[in-house]
Amino acid sequence: xxxxxxxxxxxxxxxxxxxxxxxxxxxxxxxxxxxxxxxxxxxxxxxxxxxxxxxxxxxxxxxxxxxxxxxxxxxxxxxxxxxxxxxxxxxxxxxxxx
Numbered sequence: 001x002x003x004x005x006x007x008x009x010x011x012x013x014x015x016x017x018x019x020x021x022x023x024x025x026x027x028x029x030x031x032x033x034x035x036x037x038x039x040x041x042x043x044x045x046x047x048x049x050x051x052x053x054x055x056x057x058x059x060x061x062x063x064x065x066x067x068x069x070x071x072x073x074x075x076x077x078x079x080x081x082x083x084x085x086x087x088x089x090x091x092x093x094x095x096x097x098x
Contacts, residue, residue, distance in 0.1 A: 034062060035063055036059070037059075037061075037063040038059045038060075039056065039057070039058040041055065041057075077090060
């Protein structure tokens with residue numbers, strides 16, 4: 001008889017978000033309002049020598065499609081200002097999120 005490995009226990013989402021209260025609060029707020037545009041980028045490497053694998057995910061719920069590009073432009077300007085103060089910032093129209 002071959003024994004199979006026991007299935008690893010999965011953490012609940014609440015347990016996984018315990019150390020990220022700001023992220024947890026925003027996800028709860030988005031779900032409660034039922035109107036959101038969420039974008040998440042993450043890098044998952046199984047081994048140190050794996051190539052960079054930056055993955056992007058976005059979910060839109062009752063959020064006007066026309067506002068998505070403007071919101072991404074706003075996020076780009078905001079991130080650029082925070083990460084590279086003094087860099088030239090694109091001031092093209094857009095930005096539904098504040």
